[in-house]
Structure formats: C-alpha cells, structure tokens
Amino acid sequence: MSTRESPDRDVQSDSRLTDRHVVVTGAAQGIGRGIAVRCARAGADVSVFDVDTETAAETASLVRETGSEAIVVEVDVADGDSVDDGVETAVDELGPVHGVVNNAGVQRSVPLLETTEAEWDRHFAVNAKGPFLVSKRVATQMIDDGIEGSIVNVSSVGAERPFRGQGAYGASKASVLALTTVLAKELSDHGITANAIKPGTVRTPMVDEWLEERAEQQDTTPEEVLSDSLDTHILDRAAQPVEIGHMVVLLLSAEGEWITGESIAVDGGYLKA
Ligand SMILES: NC(=O)c1ccc[n+]([C@@H]2O[C@H](COP(=O)([O-])OP(=O)(O)OC[C@H]3O[C@@H](n4cnc5c(N)ncnc54)[C@H](O)[C@@H]3O)[C@@H](O)[C@H]2O)c1
Structure with missing residues (x-):
C-alpha cells in the first residue's frame, strides 16, 4: 500500500486562477x-x-x-x-x-x-x-x-x-x-x-453504483470488485x-x-x- 494516502494534505489554496x-x-x-x-x-x-x-x-x-x-x-x-x-x-x-x-x-x-x-x-x-x-x-x-x-x-x-x-x-x-x-x-x-x-478509479457515487452492478454480474461483493480494480492500478488505492x-x-x-x-x-x- 502506498504511504501517500492523504492527497489533500499539502494543497489548501493558491492563486493560479484568481479573477477567472x-x-x-x-x-x-x-x-x-x-x-x-x-x-x-x-x-x-x-x-x-x-x-x-x-x-x-x-x-x-x-x-x-x-x-x-x-x-x-x-x-x-x-x-x-x-x-x-x-x-x-x-x-x-x-x-x-x-x-x-x-x-x-x-x-x-x-x-x-x-x-x-x-x-x-x-x-x-x-x-x-x-x-x-x-x-x-x-x-x-x-x-x-x-x-x-x-x-x-x-x-x-x-x-x-x-x-x-x-x-x-x-x-x-x-x-x-x-x-x-x-x-x-x-x-x-x-x-x-x-x-x-x-x-482512473475515483471514489464517487458513479463508482459506487458501478461496483454494485459489477458485483451483481460477477456474483461477488462490491468490496471484492473494488479490490480487484485497485490491483490494476500501480498505486493501489482509489483517488x-x-x-x-x-x-x-x-x-x-x-x-x-x-x-x-x-x-x-x-x-x-x-x-x-
Ligand atoms: N469516478 C471515476 O472513477 C471516474 C473515472 C474515469 C472517468 N470518470 C468521469 O468523470 C466524470 C464525473 O464522474 P463521477 O464519478 O463524479 O460521476 P457522478 O455520477 O458521481 O457525477 C456525475 C454528475 O454529472 C451530472 N450529470 C449527469 N448527466 C448530466 C447531464 N445530462 N447534464 C448535466 N449534468 C449531468 C450528475 O447529476 C452528477 O452530478 C464523468 O464524466 C465520468 O465518466 C469518472
């Protein structure tokens, strides 16, 4: 498991889009x-x-x-x-x-x-x-x-x-x-x-529905589908x-x-x- 698990930690704000x-x-x-x-x-x-x-x-x-x-x-x-x-x-x-x-x-x-x-x-x-x-x-x-x-x-x-x-x-x-x-x-x-x-895989309502659908089709659980899906990412976590x-x-x-x-x-x- 990657140790870089808190993607939001360093980036709170900047001014690159000011006035846009x-x-x-x-x-x-x-x-x-x-x-x-x-x-x-x-x-x-x-x-x-x-x-x-x-x-x-x-x-x-x-x-x-x-x-x-x-x-x-x-x-x-x-x-x-x-x-x-x-x-x-x-x-x-x-x-x-x-x-x-x-x-x-x-x-x-x-x-x-x-x-x-x-x-x-x-x-x-x-x-x-x-x-x-x-x-x-x-x-x-x-x-x-x-x-x-x-x-x-x-x-x-x-x-x-x-x-x-x-x-x-x-x-x-x-x-x-x-x-x-x-x-x-x-x-x-x-x-x-x-x-x-x-x-890649980002945790959102769309992905949660996709996990449910795939689990039903594969006769498994959403957690299993997510775990299989994350195995196919080099960084094994969702964004x-x-x-x-x-x-x-x-x-x-x-x-x-x-x-x-x-x-x-x-x-x-x-x-x-
Ligand atoms: N979540 C992922 O893992 C993932 C991965 C790759 C690409 N994407 C893409 O990222 C985008 C956002 O995905 P998400 O996971 O946040 O989905 P989501 O279903 O959680 O959110 C999608 C949003 O789009 C809105 N929407 C749907 N149809 C619309 C329409 N006709 N007009 C205006 N708004 C409409 C919905 O009301 C909802 O607010 C999508 O284009 C999706 O295909 C998502």
Missing part, C-alpha cells in the same frame, strides 16, 4: 464537485452546471466557503438549448468564461450483447455530444469576448482500457479524445487550448476527486498554456500497470 471564471459541468457531486472546489481554492469563481440543482447548491456553498463566487445553473449538457441558455446565464452573472471543464457523464455496466440502443444513445448523448455542445458554445463566447481560455474534457482510462461492461461508456469516452484533438487544432488560432484528462482537480487547475492556469491536444492520465498508473 470557470464553468464545471456535472459539478453537483463526485469529481465535478472536487474540481469546482479545487478551482475555487485557486481563486476562480465557478458556475456549477448540473441537472441536479439541489445537490449542486451544496457544491456552490463549498465554493463560497473558499471566498470565491458560485452560481448554480440547471443545464442538461445533452440538450443544445439548455446549454445555450446556461452559458448565457453564467456570463450574465459571473462575466466572461476563462475555462470550461466538461465533466458531466453517465455510466452503466452492461455487457455489449445486452446493451440496448437507448442505453448506447444515452452514453453518447451525455458523454460525447455534451462536451461538443458545451465546448462549441463556450468557445464561441470566448472568441466574442476576446478570452484566450482553456477547455478540459474529462474522458476516462476506459477510453483506452475499458473493463467488460464498459462498451458504450468506453466508446463514448474514446470519442472525447478525438474531439479534444480537433478542438485543440481548430481553436489554436484564437489562443484557446483543449486537453483531456483520463481519470479522491480533488486529485483530478489538481490537474484541472494546472491546465486552466498560465502554467498550462503550452499544453494542448493532450490526453493526460491521472490514474495511479492504471494505464501502465
């Missing part, structure tokens, strides 16, 4: 909440986009506790009108957007031969079309406002090394990597960068959401200005194990 406005989708809980609060600790004001506004309000409170501003915006990233309205509200309330994190996602663990067309389409609507719609709207806004901003897409190690049952999920996350490359190329003339992060937030802050800050078109694994070594 960051939009985080799917920020009501899990990784999105961790990213939102970590960005706020770096000085950013945060627009919390989610379909679940009640839970999103808790994230907004945590952001405000850092001294930053936060608003909750009800947005379904799979719906273009909802995205357009949401970005308009965010700009009206907190000013020009400097960074956007496409984090909202869904996952079901279903063998491909049992995956319905509706399940396949849902994964692609939220996980693939969502980042396209949000990036298109925010990048257009950045160009209009003369902002040289950054886009971060949360893909997954499942884009490259999916588990059984991650057919629709892995395929939708792989498409995010191609989207990121093209965004980086097409937006470079406007000074906008685009990168993807591939998290905390803030550890994805650390990489997001780097990519959104001046320190990340020369990084674009990249997909970065933040995965405890899963893709190399």
